[in-house]
Structure formats: C-alpha cells, structure tokens
Amino acid sequence: MKIGFNLTLAAVFSAAALTVQAQTAAPAPTPKTAAAPAGDDVITLSPFVVDATKDRGYAATNTLAGSRLNSRLADTPSAISVMTPELLQDIGATNIDTAISFGTNTEVNRNDDNSGYRIRGITSSVSRSRNLFLVSGDQVKSSSDLYNVDRVTTSRGPNAILYGNADPAGVVDVTTKKADLRRNLGEFAQQVDNQGSGARGSIDWNQVIIPDRLALRVDAMYQDVAGFRMDSPQRDKNIYLTGTAVLLKKDNYTLSASFDYENDNGVDNYMRVNQQTEQYSYWQASGSPVVGAYSGTVKPTYAVGTKAFSTASQIVFVGGAAVSVPIMDWKNSGVSNSPTILDPNLGKTSTGSNLPLLNGPFPLYSNLYGDTAAREQTNVRYRTISLTQQIGHDLYIEAAYNDFRGTKWRPWSSGGFTTVYIDPNGFLPNGAVNPNEGKYFTDRIQQPQDYTFIDSTVRVGVAYQLNLAQKTNNWLGKNNFAFSYDHRKSGRYIDNYIEVNTTPLAAAGAAAQIGAANYLSTSTNNINRRYYLDPVTGVIAAGDVTQQVNGNGVVGALLRTKAPTVTQGRSTSYSQALQSFWLKDHLVTTVGIRQDTADSYGISATPTRDARGVYAPATTLLGSAPIANFKVNTKSYGAVVHITDSISIFGNKSDNFSPDVTRTDVYGGVIPPTVGKGEDYGLKLDLLDSRLSVSLGRYTNSKDNTVITGGSAPGDNFTPIWQALGVANNDPRYPGGANGAQYNYTQSNKSKGTELEITFNPTPNWRIRATGDKNDTVFSSFAPQYAAYFAKYQALWAAADQTLVGGGQTIATSISNIQKQLTLNNAQLASATLVTPYQANVITSYIFPKSSVLKNFFIGGSESYAAATIIGFPNVNTTDPTKANFGQTIADTTRPYKGRDIYTTGLWLGYERKISSYGHKIKWRMQLNVNNVLNDQDPIPFGVRAQDGAISNVQLRAPREFVFRNSFSF
Numbered sequence: 001m002k003i004g005f006n007l008t009l010a011a012v013f014s015a016a017a018l019t020v021q022a023q024t025a026a027p028a029p030t031p032k033t034a035a036a037p038a039g040d041d042v043i044t045l046s047p048f049v050v051d052a053t054k055d056r057g058y059a060a061t062n063t064l065a066g067s068r069l070n071s072r073l074a075d076t077p078s079a080i081s082v083m084t085p086e087l088l089q090d091i092g093a094t095n096i097d098t099a100i101s102f103g104t105n106t107e108v109n110r111n112d113d114n115s116g117y118r119i120r121g122i123t124s125s126v127s128r129s130r131n132l133f134l135v136s137g138d139q140v141k142s143s144s145d146l147y148n149v150d151r152v153t154t155s156r157g158p159n160a161i162l163y164g165n166a167d168p169a170g171v172v173d174v175t176t177k178k179a180d181l182r183r184n185l186g187e188f189a190q191q192v193d194n195q196g197s198g199a200r201g202s203i204d205w206n207q208v209i210i211p212d213r214l215a216l217r218v219d220a221m222y223q224d225v226a227g228f229r230m231d232s233p234q235r236d237k238n239i240y241l242t243g244t245a246v247l248l249k250k251d252n253y254t255l256s257a258s259f260d261y262e263n264d265n266g267v268d269n270y271m272r273v274n275q276q277t278e279q280y281s282y283w284q285a286s287g288s289p290v291v292g293a294y295s296g297t298v299k300p301t302y303a304v305g306t307k308a309f310s311t312a313s314q315i316v317f318v319g320g321a322a323v324s325v326p327i328m329d330w331k332n333s334g335v336s337n338s339p340t341i342l343d344p345n346l347g348k349t350s351t352g353s354n355l356p357l358l359n360g361p362f363p364l365y366s367n368l369y370g371d372t373a374a375r376e377q378t379n380v381r382y383r384t385i386s387l388t389q390q391i392g393h394d395l396y397i398e399a400a401y402n403d404f405r406g407t408k409w410r411p412w413s414s415g416g417f418t419t420v421y422i423d424p425n426g427f428l429p430n431g432a433v434n435p436n437e438g439k440y441f442t443d444r445i446q447q448p449q450d451y452t453f454i455d456s457t458v459r460v461g462v463a464y465q466l467n468l469a470q471k472t473n474n475w476l477g478k479n480n481f482a483f484s485y486d487h488r489k490s491g492r493y494i495d496n497y498i499e500v501n502t503t504p505l506a507a508a509g510a511a512a513q514i515g516a517a518n519y520l521s522t523s524t525n526n527i528n529r530r531y532y533l534d535p536v537t538g539v540i541a542a543g544d545v546t547q548q549v550n551g552n553g554v555v556g557a558l559l560r561t562k563a564p565t566v567t568q569g570r571s572t573s574y575s576q577a578l579q580s581f582w583l584k585d586h587l588v589t590t591v592g593i594r595q596d597t598a599d600s601y602g603i604s605a606t607p608t609r610d611a612r613g614v615y616a617p618a619t620t621l622l623g624s625a626p627i628a629n630f631k632v633n634t635k636s637y638g639a640v641v642h643i644t645d646s647i648s649i650f651g652n653k654s655d656n657f658s659p660d661v662t663r664t665d666v667y668g669g670v671i672p673p674t675v676g677k678g679e680d681y682g683l684k685l686d687l688l689d690s691r692l693s694v695s696l697g698r699y700t701n702s703k704d705n706t707v708i709t710g711g712s713a714p715g716d717n718f719t720p721i722w723q724a725l726g727v728a729n730n731d732p733r734y735p736g737g738a739n740g741a742q743y744n745y746t747q748s749n750k751s752k753g754t755e756l757e758i759t760f761n762p763t764p765n766w767r768i769r770a771t772g773d774k775n776d777t778v779f780s781s782f783a784p785q786y787a788a789y790f791a792k793y794q795a796l797w798a799a800a801d802q803t804l805v806g807g808g809q810t811i812a813t814s815i816s817n818i819q820k821q822l823t824l825n826n827a828q829l830a831s832a833t834l835v836t837p838y839q840a841n842v843i844t845s846y847i848f849p850k851s852s853v854l855k856n857f858f859i860g861g862s863e864s865y866a867a868a869t870i871i872g873f874p875n876v877n878t879t880d881p882t883k884a885n886f887g888q889t890i891a892d893t894t895r896p897y898k899g900r901d902i903y904t905t906g907l908w909l910g911y912e913r914k915i916s917s918y919g920h921k922i923k924w925r926m927q928l929n930v931n932n933v934l935n936d937q938d939p940i941p942f943g944v945r946a947q948d949g950a951i952s953n954v955q956l957r958a959p960r961e962f963v964f965r966n967s968f969s970f
Contacts, residue, residue: 058769075588077638077652079156092929105773119170121777121835133402136455136490140406143380147221148240157678158656160634161592168676168703179215179244189967196226231371234268254390262382270374277354280422361535370541380406396463406453413444443530446499477581491568493618521561521613564618566603592636599626651681668737704748724805745783765847772840782828827891838867862906868898872944899941905933935960
C-alpha cells in the first residue's frame, strides 16, 4: 500500500511539474475574482456572516468559529479548520462523512451505526451544527448531505465562545449557501457511479429580484444510489430555500432580513457498520451434531453455533414465506449459551464469540437484512429567520430564530439480522420431523425505533467595534465586542416498538393471556422471526419483515411495549467575547466568558400505558418538573503574536460542558454534566505572498463524565446477588436506587498530540493541502462507579458467598465475575481502543493553463493514511501469589492487539471550459473521480477475542468506485 501512496503522489506532482517547466516563458495567470457590479451602494457584510466567495482554492481566509464574529483565521488562536467549496468539489464530497475523512484529526467512528465522529480521538456525541446553531438530531442521515453547503468548518476541542453547552471533543459546522443580492447565478449538476448505476441530480439557482435589495436562492437534490453493499440503496429528496432582503437603508442605519427553509427526506436500508457474523463453523467443527427429540421433561442440548427455537412466539419463514407449522408449546425449548467452543481456526477450546462472515457460502458484501427488511426513513426540517440592524458604521444587532425537527424510523432488531446460524434440530418440539434440519438461518425479534428530535434556539447578538488606532498611533487598534443571548430547547423522543403476538393462547400462561394486566409487554408474547437461507438458490437475506404475521393463530403487530426514551434540555446562555488588536496589530487577543443555565427534563415518573401494556407516544410523556439543574460558567482566552508578517505564534485555553438528562448513576443519583478542557499552542507561517500557509500545534483535550454505551458498558452482576439474598427490588441498595431507574457508568478521556496543516498554491493553477496528526488518547477513568459500588458491599456479599444465585452458581462465583470485570475496566485505561494514533491526508489538484496543449483539463489526487488502532488486549492468568488478582484471568495491556494500517488513494480527472449560450457565459465542467484506486478490499479489523486473538469484528472496505459528475454553471 505504501508503494501505491508514493506512485500516486509522484504521478500527480510530476505531471504538474512538467507542465510548469514547459511554460516558463508564459506569464502565470492570476486568480479571477468577480467584478464589482455597477452602482453607488457598497454593501457592508454583517460581522455575523462570512462570505465564502472570498475563499481561494483550498485556502479559507475568515471564520466565525473563533470569536462568533467574522475574523481572519490568522488572528484566531483556537484550533479551526475550513474545507472550501473547491476542496469539497475536488474530492467529490457529497456528505459530511466523506469530508470528515479528509479533516485534521477527525474520523468517522468505525463502530458507530449512527455515523458519529471522533475528534482528536474522542467521540463527539453532539457533533454537528448548522450556521453555528447546534443540531441535536445529527443521527438523521438525510441531514448530512452537502448539496446546499458552502463550507465545512471543524472546531476541535472545547470552545466556550461558540458554545458553553456542547461536546468537549469538538463540533463540525456547515455553512449553508446564502442568497446573493448582486448577481444571478446557478448550477445544474448530474452524477452517476458504477455502484448499481447510482444517480444524483442537483440544482442551485440564485435570483436577484431587486438589485442590492432582495434576492432568493433555491437548491434541490435528488439521488438514488445503490451503495457498495448488497441491498443498500439510499434515496434522498432534499430542497432548500433562502432569501435576503435589505428592508431599510439610510446613511447611518440599515435593516436587513434573511431566512432559510430546508426539508430533507431520505430512505435507505439500515445495516450495521460491521460485517455480519456466523456461528455455524463452530457447529461444523464439532462434527455437525443433530439434536434429538423433545419430551415433556428433557431439553435437548445444543452445540455452540446453533440456536434452538425461541421461547417467544416462533414464526418460521422459508425463502421469505411463512411456513404452515402448528402452534407448539415452547416451554421445553433450549437456547445454547455454552461458554465453551471448539475453535475451528485454532483447533482448541476457548470462550465463544461470533466470527465475521468473510468466507463460505455468503457473499462478502451481502446484507442479511435484505432489500426490504430494514428500510430506514428519515426527515429533517430547518427554519431560520434573522433580522440584522446596522447602526452607524460600528454597531450591529442581530435577532435570530432557528428551528429544527427531525424524525427517523429505525427498523432494527435486537442484535439485528446479522448472524448466521445452523438449525441442528432433527425434530420439531411437537415430535414432527424438522424439514429444515441442517439449513442456515438468521432470526431476531423486531424492535424498531421511532425517533423524534426537536431543537429551537432564540438568539440575540450585539457586535460593536471600537477602533483606537488613530488615537494611539496604532499601538492600540480595533476592539471587536460580541455579546450574545441564547435560549435553546432541545429534545429527543424515542418510541421503542416490539413485534408482539396480539392473540396469545391460554396455554402460554396467565401472564401472557389476553385480559391479564400488561399482557402484551410479556416477553413470551414477542414474535421471533426465523428466516431460512439457501445460498445455492440465492436466498441470502431475510424476507420482508414489514409484512405483519397473520396466520396459524398468531396476529402480529408492532406496538410500543418497551419503555420509551424521553429527554429534553432547556438552556439559557449569556456570552461576552472581545477580540483586541495591540502593538500595531502584532498582538491579537481573544477572550470569551459564558454563563449557562440548563434544566434537564425526562420521562414522567409514571409513564402512561394502557391495560395491554402499550406505552403512550413518547412525545406525550415528558415530565413537568426538571430532573436536574446546572449552572456553569465557562471561559476561553487566547492570543496570536505576529512576530513578523510571515511568522506567528498562538496559544488558547478553553472549557465547556454538556449535560445529559438520562444520566442516572448506579446509586440512582443524577450524574454531573460532561465537562471538557482544552489547550492549544503552536506556530503559524504565512509565506510566499500568502501562497503557503502552515499551522503546527500541540494540544491537550479532556472529556470527563461521558456515559458508557454499547457493548463496552459493564453488565449487571449486582442484581442477582441482591435477589439471592432475598432483598426486595425497592431497596435503595439496588443498582439504580430504590426506584429501579436505568443507570449508567461513565468514562473520562484525555487526549494530547500534535496537528499539522499545510495549504500551498505553488502557482495560480496548482492547489495542495496536507494534514497530519499524532494522537495519544487514553481513558483517564473507566466506570469508576462500578468499582466503588463493589467496594461498598463486597464484605456483606462475601459473608454469604455460598448462597446460590441461579444456574448452579454461587455469590462467590458472581464476586469472581465482578473482579474479572474490574480487570477489564482497568485494561481500558491503557489506551482508548479504535483510536488512530497517526493520520495524514494529502490533496492536490492541477489545472492546465490556457497556453498548454491540455488547456481546460485538470488532474488531481488524494492519499489518506490511518495507522493501525488498538482493537483489544490478550487475556493472561495471574500466577504470582503475591498479587491481589492471583489466579484470575486479566487483560495484558503491555501486548495490545492491533488492526492494520489503512491507505486510501483517490484520483480525479476533469475538463472545464466556458461556452456561450444566449449571450451568457456558462461554465461546463466534467469530473471523473476514482475512489480507492488500488481497490484495497481487505476488511478492517476492529474487534478481537481476548483469549486467542481471533478477529471477531471487521468493517468492510468500499471497493474501487468510479463517479462521474457533469455540471453547468453561470
């Protein structure tokens, strides 16, 4: 792969260099700028707005992300990176995820199904904003498209000037297109690719209605792309309308207004980011044993890699069609959960876990969900309106309202239809011969989720510039003041559905019968769908799970029988920022102070549900009183010292916080909010008449009190002990407290490293951008509440260590399992897994000048590198009797398992020229992007079995892709 990296860059740079040498006699053309329109009025842009049309090549000059006012990046001490429209166009980025993969110290989370981000190695949970308004529903995929976006800005680390209440890892902000008052413009573009003939079309039209007074702009996009995975289409219909109007303009007063409205709709097939897994090889390696007949007193024994009929209402499908099998009594069914397997790869017995489905009868890129089993539907709506007053030349007042609503229907199942098993049953539970013995299958209980996100912000901002330059002979210069009041309400409402049998039989037991209290919430009424697969005939995915079961005495329905998630935050924020220029502009200081008050609301104490056990919609279950209230002061201060016009040094220190209304600890109390602190310092260079800019910085970043989610969260080893001791479940000692609340553990991250950014325009026709970072991220704490809770009750439990907790195990066994979990928790402190320690990106593009025989053509390429990540640690037995963990199996953090280095090569070739049509000059541009040029399809490991190092989870690589874009613009 390194050979490919070198060849790619050599080819691109050599082609450009040869062209430059061939034209030494010709003068270099100068970058073109839009001619100023005729007219006496000069429009002064609001300091709350950045004009992206001033960006040149890959270099952006100004940003709002440093001080909330339009400021030069060179005068900004915080870590901010901007991706310009030209850069996004060259790399072919149509969504934020693609852009982020080329960012500085940013990456898409490899094990996050919601496409979350890591910034500086730390997961960013509330990671997106739009025009500096936070987007709480950043899990809605249709809102991540760039069809109406001018630039993408990443603010790394906490930044109290921007947000007091935001993710400490950082925020990715998109700047949407604005209506232009001076000129009409437009673009029509079409795009196709080789992934199932995927197509995309977009339009951008700006119309000046009254010159310098009123303009409207509309953007629309439609795409139907197939994706590189089988059965993974994505269809989007998006529209965006924005307008700008100067309502009143006098010598010392201007009143202007702007608005935007956006509606994005998407349908795509949901699938896990990791490859599906299998267990059938374990069964085959064990000799493919067949399970014998059932009886009233005998449960058959199942080999690992197989799965028995579910204890829930079992509905069997063959080839996607329901099989007519009689209703049976499943009380004698067993499900294999043996911890011992025969590893076919290593030929030895070890603890079991799934293996990736990489070899065998199923295609590498198959999607077990299939084409119709997992259609995720999303919708987002944005509405923004703002009024800006300019009083005199130095005072601006802005009032803005931003409103967001997002919905997502997520048709997932518990674990998903993502694991292939073998049916080992020779007989059905009713004694009949099993016609599907030895067949592959996948099954799950459907548990789709219906998300609703709301977010609204009222903002009033004041900007004032006090210029003392003339009075102090430039020793004191401009002082830019910014004041802001924000009131924000954000909420997340999740209805959790389960597919249940609405006609349970009396034989199923009183708790599951119709008429019993909450009978539909009884797990024995859940419908387990089993789909038999036959790769020989092409049946390699589940059937249409959207078609409800109705037959054989079972009437299925998706109902809200699982408790919903209801959270809402209401915050008020006051901020003051001051950017000052000193010593003839050689020193620029930025100071920000913010005061935030946040109220956290959750689900009502007694959530409403009917007699069947079905909950009311989540949007109706918000409690009337806040669960918690936080008052937090945050600050940010930094400076840039311009030693010369070309050399500057910078330093910045900031903090912020992020409350979470669902944060209840193991004792039932509210966990303090997530807090973050960050420091940046380094060197900036502006060389060769601003054609070369370099930023080299060091940073430290922390994020404390983050809730642990997913598979890494410690399990509940405590409740079975209290139950064995006969302690009632309303005892305050129970995990979650006396009210039995869902509880969480927390982790804290600490990150430090080095970041490098280089932007270079060697000639007016040649662009280069290079980034690199070294990142050392660790857990400074991992589930400390788990250890504290165990220490509090260990002596009490140990006194009854021989009491049975079920399954033939004793409290002593449970204590041993807790101690093993503690060693695993401690192992996490060695390094945060899946964090890339080194990253680098190089992007370059060359436009052949008019004097060349290749005029109107352009060529470019990119290379991305990500170093191997830690994906786990091996288990070892402690044999030293002097150690506290003597005899235990612990993780050896000195010998971590690692994945592999990742190189990604891209190339593009295009043609651009101006053509005349009806008296207008129209720019015609064609561009062919080839992604993953070297066609590296080796899966990326991101999970490992601790006992033997076998890879347990992988992420698939997209194969080589050709994308052709054709556009006309004026």
